[in-house]
Structure formats: structure tokens, C-alpha cells
Amino acid sequence: MLQPVTRRFPRADAAVPEARSFLRQVLAEWNITDRFDDALYCLSELATNAIVHGGAGGEHFDVQVTFTDSRLRIEVRDLAGRRPSMQSPDPDDTTGRGLLIVDALADGWGVEPCVPRGKTVWTEFKIDTEQDLPAGVSPC
Template identity: 75%
Template structure:
């Protein structure tokens, strides 16, 4: 099993594609291609929420990626205590669909408060058993 990996990103619009690139590289290193597009899209939504809604005092957000027992878990931590909620946007609303997308594409998601403040929003994906990890990948 690979060790979880994490990276800190500045709270800026450019951080969202950088977070996607980070996840794409981690999954390539782990030889995981199953559900790649779903994972990248969900990370985009969670990272965008961290950039847009975390508040002015939150200068960064963290992304952690882990894989255990056939489950890929992506976590986005920010310093805001505001809990994200699924919306029910009208067809004309330009925003409000992020968590609906995460709910539709992932096998689960949730929000947990962080001990030191802020929150972690996570999403999980079941990965097909035939996906193999690269030789020499370190255990947790």
C-alpha cells in the first residue's frame, strides 16, 4: 500500500489546476488509472470550494491522497469552520452544483472538523482490484 501524500496549495484560482496535476501525478506513481476522471473532477470541486468559500483568513488549503484496501481517499483541508452543504440550484443558477457533482461521481463523501480548526472535506472511490501498484511502493 502506498503512503498517503499531501501537498499545500495557496488559496488562489491557479491552485485548482495545480491540485489536479498533483493528484494526476500521485495516481500515475501509484499506477492507478481506474476512476481517474471522477477523482480529478471531485478534487476540482472540493479545491474550488476551499478557494471560494474558505474566507479571507485562510491563505492555503491542503490536499491529502491515500489508498487502502481498494479505496482511494482524497481529502481537502482548509481553515474555515463553515460546513459545505449540497444545494438545490435552479437551472439558471450559475453555481451551487459542486457537491452534487461530488455526490454523483464518488462512492462517498463527508465533512469532518479538524482538531486545530477548520475542516476536512473528503471523498472516496472504490478502485478495481486489477489496478496494481507500482513495484517498490512503500507501505502506509
């Protein structure tokens, strides 16, 4: 069983590419290639939300990655109590589409409160763990 991996990031714009790099490294170590781009994109959205809406006094956010039962779960925890919600942006709006995209790409997502404060926004992906076998080779 793979152990969950967690890393803390500062609430700064540069943390989004750092969080993506962290996820790339974890997925490479775990040899997960299925849904790779979807997972990276959703993490970018959730990390951006943590930076923009992470709450006063919250100087960081945490990213945790777990893989169990063929499901990849990415969690982003910040110190803000306000729950995110999907928006209905107008075509000319430049923001408000992040959770719509997460909802479209992921197999599930949600929000859980944290004690004593904050929240965790998570997203999950069903991962195909079967390896493609070379032609003519059958599993034992």
C-alpha cells in the same frame, strides 16, 4: 502499503489546475487508472470550494491522497469552520452544483472538523485493482 501524500496549495484560482496536476502525478506513480476522471473532477470541485469558501485568514488549503483496501480517498482541508452542504440550484444558477456532482460521481463523501479550526472535506472511490490479463493468460 502506499504512504499518504499531502501537498499545500495557495488559496488562488491557479491552485485548482495545480491540485489536479498533483493528483494526476500521484495516481500515475501508484498506477491507478480506474476512476481517474471522476477523482480529478471531484478534486476540482473540492479545491474550488476551499478557495471560494476557505475562510478569512486562510491563505492555503491542503490536499491529501491515500489508497488503502482498494479505496482511493482524497481530502481537502481548509481553515473555514463552516460545513459545506448540497444546494438546490435553479436551472439558471451558475453555482451550487459542486457537491451534487461529487455526490453523483464518488462512492462516498463527507466532512470532518479539524482542531483547532477548519474542516476536511473528503471523497472516496472504490478502485478496481485487478489488472486485465492478455488473452489466453490465467493467473497462477
